[in-house]
Amino acid sequence: MFALKVACLCLSVAVVFGENNQQNGPSDRSATIFQSCIAETKLSGDALKGFRSMSIPKTQAEKCMMGCLMRKVNVINKGKFSVEEATKVAQKYYGTNEAMMKKAKDLIDVCAKKAQSTTEECALAGIVTTCIVEEAQKAGLSGGPGSRSRRTVSPKFRRDAM
DSSP, X not given: OHHHHHHHTTTTGGGGGSOOOOTTOHHHHHHHHHHHHHHHHTOOHHHHHHHHTTOOOOSHHHHHHHHHHHHHTTSEETTEEOHHHXXXXXXXXXXXXXXXXXXXXXXXXXXXXXXXXXXXXXXHHHHHHHHHHHHXXXXXXXXXXXXXXXXGSOHHHHHHHO
């Protein structure tokens, strides 16, 4: 079940942990984004533990944290879910695996349609994340994307974010 959660949330939470071309390096940028969103949303204590468990965000605070993360990496842009940016994230994880990319693109398209119902960032993040989980289950995306696991988060980041 844990592997499914990781795979399903790859287009949301894990997007922050993906590679990027920043001078500081991906783990520094990831930690900066994560800490920035914690400060912005004031997520703390049990809510932070719940969020870090990689489950679907249930509380308003968790949805807002997810929305912040998605906004910081442009998956949510001006109150809209960005198909283009979400596809770039999927490409980072699935690369040249055409079958997985097809499933990911189909999932993104379905979720983009569902995401049209709101422009409020927290609600939008909740809708998108729930959709990703549901559609990934239907598509059989049950393994970690590109065989990645939570281990992609640097030990320094884990220590700093706790």
